[in-house]
Amino acid sequence: MPELSPSDTAKDAAARAAVALVQDGMRLGLGTGSTAVFMVHRLAERVRAEGLRLRCAATSRATCDLAGQLGLRIEELDEIGWLDLTIDGADEIDPDLNLIKGGGGAHLREKITAAASDRMVVIADPGKVVETLGAFHLPVEVIPFGLEVTRVHIQRLLDSAGLSQRPMLLRQRDGVVFRTDEDNVILDLSLDCIGDPAQLARGLSAIPGVVEHGLFLNMCQLALIGSPDGSVIELTRIEGVA
Ligand SMILES: O=C[C@H](O)[C@H](O)[C@H](O)COP(=O)(O)O
16 A cells, blocks of 8 residues: 555544454445545455455445445445444534534434444544634525525525525536536535534424534544554544433
């Protein structure tokens, strides 16, 4: 393997630690993003070396494709039904292990998968750990029909919460509007600081046209934070604490 950058070494360390939690016979959810890519590689290595029998569901087409290339068999989530563990990356992690996800546009399938798992473990480099969520833009997946009306609803919600004066951006990739795996679009909200994530999550979920937002609240039980020196710190959440 070519020499890794400090950031990639941190991601790989977190990925290895998460994959070490995997046991023979487990039903797994495989996350999406650059950190999850390391996890899928390390998982495939373990499967090859140890002959682990796993059932895996992917949170995106990209992860499905990568896993297939590495010899991991991917099934539909509904074929498996329920998962023991989902391992995924995150864009921000606060001290209660609340998350912002969706930087890669996969948060809808990621949230469905995590919600169908006994346990969600997040893997990340130290740059993802924050005191308060919101410096990273908050992705909101929206149905293209009535997009401008949905945008007005979101802006009213943000205004009433005193949250943002900056325009929300319709996500583009390579100069064209980004489409998710479900063929929806994404509005990225620039909020700086989300004082009450639960209230914002409720408000966004109540807007017709919003499919899913990137706030993952009370879903993650363990975060494994890798460091450029290869060490890993475990952050845990006490159940019942918002
Ligand atoms: O939509 C993408 C996912 O939520 C990713 O898990 C998240 O954006 C973190 O990605 P990365 O590991 O590339 O920072």
